[in-house]
């Protein structure tokens with residue numbers, strides 16, 4: 047293990063991995079309140095939801111809504127199949143990320159994230175003193191609303207990077223709309239109950255997560271345990287390398303790979319809107335010493351400034367309101383995240 051210099055802090059994990067077997071101190075996880083960093087864990091029996099059954103009214107829709115409710119109130123996540131996105135588009139999205147990564151460093155540095163910015167190409171952001179860094183490099187891009195895009199950060203090489211990401215964004219937007227309606231139906235609420243709080247100009251960020259091989263996967267996190275600050279996150283997994291794990295009842299479970307299925311998890315903002323019926327699950331990604339891994343996460347969040355709070359119909363004598371109504375959850379999320387705390391705790395009315 048090597049020590050740390052100020053310059054070192056900004057080195058990409060890809061460069062560290064190519065350099066050899068040294069793991070800088072700032073990546074080594076010293077306390078693991080959520081359990082050991084290990085891949086020797088049970089495989090998750092992850093719920094599978096068929097989107098085609100949710101999007102058109104059919105004899106099987108009600109059955110699928112029951113499965114959706116159960117998935118989101120127990121695990122807070124599921125794999126979605128028959129989502130309508132062509133497999134070749136998914137493959138191209140992931141492969142474009144991979145191609146970008148293989149470019150010479152000087153070409154990639156054109157898209158480098160500026161200090162204190164979210165968007166661009168870079169390593170884990172340093173947000174607070176003594177933060178243990180994740181063993182990951184990223185391309186982080188705002189993809190919606192369209193007029194908010196900073197194209198200077200969107201790679202032009204490979205050639206199809208931008209159009210593929212644009213098409214994928216359109217498709218994810220449609221999936222999320224169907225899911226938000228279905229989630230309301232699954233709770234016997236009017237279809238638009240969640241969509242009303244989501245607004246016309248939802249904010250979506252896509253993050254390509256690259257995890258180079260790590261010589262000591264037992265000492266570092268690819269992504270440390272966290273719950274997403276989004277309303278919904280749609281995640282494309284690596285097609286052959288496992289790494290994602292979800293926590294349930296204090297036990298970590300490995301997520302199995304199902305090629306071309308997407309992982310959907312609820313983020314903190316849906317936990318708030320559903321008054322805690324749907325759970326924003328803790329999850330983490332681990333590395334391994336043999337193979338690089340890539341995942342593509344799209345964080346879907348309500349329009350900026352939109353007030354979110356528990357849907358009124360879900361509150362009654364038996365089910366008291368559990369969360370505050372807030373206008374600025376993303377700000378709260380970042381403030382708490384920077385302090386290494388769980389952001390959702392800031393909006394809970396009672397501490398658990």
Ligand SMILES: COC(=O)C(/C=C/C1=C(C)CCCC1(C)C)=C/O[C@H]1C=C(C)C(=O)O1
Nearest residue numbers: 171249251272273274275276345347376379
């Ligand atoms: C798990 O990470 C997140 O959920 C997340 C989400 C961020 C968000 C925005 C960037 C704006 C819109 C709202 C929402 C809260 C969904 C990560 O973002 C950052 C935080 C760190 C740290 C980071 O590396 O990315």
Ligand SMILES: O=C(O)CCC(=O)C(=O)O
Nearest residue numbers: 253255269290331341343
């Ligand atoms: O890489 C993964 O599988 C998970 C990534 C993740 O949780 C995230 O980007 O928020």
Ligand SMILES: [Fe+2]
Nearest residue numbers: 272273274329
């Ligand atoms: Fe996540």
